[in-house]
Amino acid sequence: MNKKSTRKSIRLKRNLRARVLEGHPWAYKSEIEKLLPESHSGESVSLQDSRGRFLGSGIYNPKSQIIWRRFSTKEAAFDRTYLQKAITASVAKRTPEACQRLVWSEADNLPGLVVDRFEDILIVQALTMAVDRQTDAIREILTELLSPADIVFRYDAPSRNYEGLDLRVYTASGNTIPSRWVKIDGLEYKLDLVEGQKTGFYLDQREQHRRIAKLAQGKTMLDGFCHLGGFGLQAMKSSAKSVLSVDISKDATAAVVENAKKNQLNIDVETANLFDWLREYENRKFDLIVLDPPSFARNKKAIDGALRGYKELNLRALKMLNPGGILATYSCSQAIDAAAFTNVVRSAAADAHRPCTIMEHTAQPADHPMSLTMPESWYLKGLILRVE
Incomplete structure (x- = not known):
């Protein structure tokens, strides 16, 4: 006979339409009937629905609004x-x-x-x-x-x-x-693994660096929000005609210059706010433009402003493309899903009077897996468009 579990449990309030009931791995503090003492913070706790049915084992922290995060659909300890x-x-x-x-x-x-x-x-x-x-x-x-x-x-x-x-x-x-x-996909990058952004390099865009490099052959390219130069360096390695990399960070543009020199590649670099740069140089033309901005919306309150930002960026970029040009545009804003991002780019294309063909919908690579029941894990999305 199995012993009854002595692990602490929490229960959902009645009459809730909580996402956790549909398989999402989070439960929020406001959804819980009765909290456990603070002494259980960081421990493994089981979650029950309002009728006492087991929903999974998770880690508990009443200091966070996300009070419970599932790690197993079975009884288990996070040990x-x-x-x-x-x-x-x-x-x-x-x-x-x-x-x-x-x-x-x-x-x-x-x-x-x-x-x-x-x-x-x-x-x-x-x-x-x-x-x-x-x-x-x-x-x-x-x-x-x-x-x-x-x-x-x-x-x-x-x-x-x-x-x-x-x-x-x-x-x-x-x-x-x-x-x-550090060598990444055949190129050397100087990385600060201790104090650099995130963990030192945006590994989630490696596949796109390679994909865009193939499209860049013989083309003039603008690499917007270039960070350490992954898109531009791979493009020049793949025989792009020219690359201009723009970023607001002096440290980022200095890094692109150093990385280009190390790899014996010739890239033009400018330090500027890309929104301002696109307005100032609206008459310049390119065959390929990459827009890979940082997150514009880290929560739902920021969504409206983020969508306006994406609209302006894509509108101005579309107007700067030569006929037959390519726009590769991305969003890593977790609060904005792929449908909303696609819709705002569609709106930008309509306002720019630039009909587009979708070459590819893009997402994060396999080493950044996407959980079917957790949309928050699908944070990176993009479009590659051919412009008439």
Whole structure:
């Protein structure tokens, strides 16, 4: 006879249409009938519907509005045994590559854990209290599984504040890791893995860098929001006629210049607000324009302003394209879904009087998996358009 579980549980309020009832991995504080004491923060807790039926095992944190995050549809503990199994399974699902995402939070049944690999260095993010508390176990598991030269714990994401966590960055070895050259898809990039944006490089756009490079052959290209130059460098490597990379960050444009020199590629670079630049140089023409801005909407309150921003960017870019030109436009705003983004680009094309053919709908790569029941994990979307 099985022993009855002694694990703590929480229950949904009555008469709710909570998304968790349809398979979403989150439950919100406002949806819970009675909270557990603060002493259970960071622990494994089961969730029940209003009739007491089991909905899954999750990590609990009453400091966060997202009070419960499912990691298993079975009774389970978020402990070293579970972490060992889940991290091993996550790594096994990836095609071995020198630089890639190895763990992607809820999409890999590890809510709040993100692990990126840059050659022999691993970058770990802990975005939930439960993951933060398991740091030692995670370090041991990753060391045993992958034998990295070092692990950088990038515990500096602002979202940690919502979990009641402090911000800090350190390495497993205790050693300082200076900026280093890392080869990604045949190109050298100088990456700051300790203080650079996110975990040092936008790994989620690697496939698009390669895809756009093929389309850029013999073309004049504008790389908007160029960051470290991934789109432009791959395009020049693929024999683009010319590339102009624009970014508002002086550090980013300086990095593009350094990366171009290292790879013996000739790229023009300008430091400017792209919105202002597009207005000032509206009469310039290109065969290919890439728009890959940072997130414009991190929550629902920002959606309207974000859509206006996307509309203006795409409208101005479309007007600058030569007949037969290509626009590759992307959004990483989690709060804006693919349908809304497509609609705003359609509206921009109509206002620009530039009929377009959709060459491709794009999304994030396989190492950033998308959970069917969690739309928030489908954050990256894009369109490649041919313009008449």
